[in-house]
Amino acid sequence: MIDLRSDTVTRPTPAMRAAMADAEVGDDVYGEDPTVRALEDRVAALFGGRHAGLFTPTGVMANQIAVRLLVPPGGELVLDADAHIVAHEDAAAAWHGGIQTRTTLSPRGLLAPDDVARLLRTGNEHTVGTDAIAVEQTHNRGGGSVYPLEQLRAIRELASGAEVAVHCDGARIWHAHVATGTP
Structure with missing residues (x-):
């Protein structure tokens, strides 16, 4: 059954889990996570070149x-x-x-x-x-x-x-x- 109640009930596929396990990571508190920084920078640029983006959970x-x-x-x-x-x-x-x-x-x-x-x-x-x-x-x-x-x-x-x-x-x-x- 496909559950379309919300995107919050989705589950990652095995390929997604593998990508997460293989991802380069760093300490986001110190701005050292390259994936989070790349996402924040990309979104800031998409929204008119804002100074910065902020990823929140x-x-x-x-x-x-x-x-x-x-x-x-x-x-x-x-x-x-x-x-x-x-x-x-x-x-x-x-x-x-x-x-x-x-x-x-x-x-x-x-x-x-x-x-x-x-x-x-x-x-x-x-x-x-x-x-x-x-x-x-x-x-x-x-x-x-x-x-x-x-x-x-x-x-x-x-x-x-x-x-x-x-x-x-x-x-x-x-x-x-x-x-x-x-x-």
Whole structure:
């Protein structure tokens, strides 16, 4: 039987296990693992020549590191109500980072620019201001829905105008690449 519940239930083939056993390794803590360094460098280059990539053992950890870097304690993150960060990360943003989430239920999990504009707010003595927007590409609970590039650009433009950061939960970013052909 083929189990398609999640990519987390897959098992390596004998050839994959052999490749792992034969791989050159080093101490990643000291930046000495050539395989991890090559992966981080390649991904950084693929994403517009970023300064560096960071391999993390889980997508949740990657999201939480990114969100904590973009949103200070007591800050606000705008995202879809069914986003992985809200629905599957055990309130980690609130628990570990003191981050408030402001959500809206979007069709197939894809935030509409008009909804983002409505949710963005500046802080005052009674209300926290928005620090970042998170999008999920592709959207897991949205059935694998893919943001059209123009929709992402519109959200980015709104964020720039409001001086708000944007985070992309890219756990399935390669699915979006295959679906759209966008490099």
